Amino acid sequence: MKRLKPLNDFIFKKTFGEEETKDNLIALLNAILSKKDIDKLVTLEIVENKELAPELIGDKTGIIDVRAKTEDGTQFEIEVQLTNQHNMDKRTMWYWGEIFSEGIKKGEDYKNLPKVITINIVDFEYIKIPNKFHTTFHLWEDEVKDYMLTDVVEIHFIEMEKFRMLKNKNLKEDKLQRWLSFFREDISKEELKELMDMDVDIRKAEEKIEYLSSDPKTLELYKERERSLHERANMISSAVDETAMKIARNLLNMGLSVEQVAKGSELPIEKVIEIKRKMTKTPIVSKS
Incomplete structure (x- = not known):
């Protein structure tokens, strides 16, 4: 059977955004955030903000994201976007603001507002910085570049198209590059096996995808989601x-x-x- 696409947002959520798969999410986040040793995420709570009902699966405009939070209150929102709608900068700020404003109730102290990290994995070029597939944005002062106003804003863009064009990949030492190779739709069986031998976390994620591919209900929803994503791409085009x-x-x-x-x-x-x-x-x- 043909491998399910890891960046189909329905499959992505099933692989990284459920309670039983949160170890996969922790491994991916540690790679994206370059967390090492004592700073590594070891636990988090999945925020089940959307039920994967058939209505959402078939919604051409619906967004299936992954939400999570850590013990200190830091919030994560991960969105996979395969089609360039030319609005990802503004949209990610909208979702960041929506999650940020949920952090406290009216009358509570602003200091209790949590840090919100939004991560966009996109299958196209978007950020106008050449040869850089992973970009991170914070609130820095315009002239004093090393002065950050606050660390509560953190926005990541991971551009798969730029990663594909990267000539000298370093899969052995760069965990994020291994994950992005895993996400490739066109990865060969030999390359995938090499990745799984190299990284136990990727092996676990691939085993989840293999399990999903054996479930008839999941396959039905996957195909329906593929149809709706294709229709949305045509609509945008x-x-x-x-x-x-x-x-x-x-x-x-x-x-x-x-x-x-x-x-x-x-x-x-x-x-x-x-x-x-x-x-x-x-x-x-x-x-x-």
């Missing part, structure tokens, strides 16, 4: 294309050349020529 074409029409109306419009709208020249032809109903020849 159509919306992006329509926006680009609207920009192209506006730029053409302003008298810009086909080449300028193609650059401004990020559409192929051929597509811009087609749009202009429909607008003018006359043949258009591109400049060489």
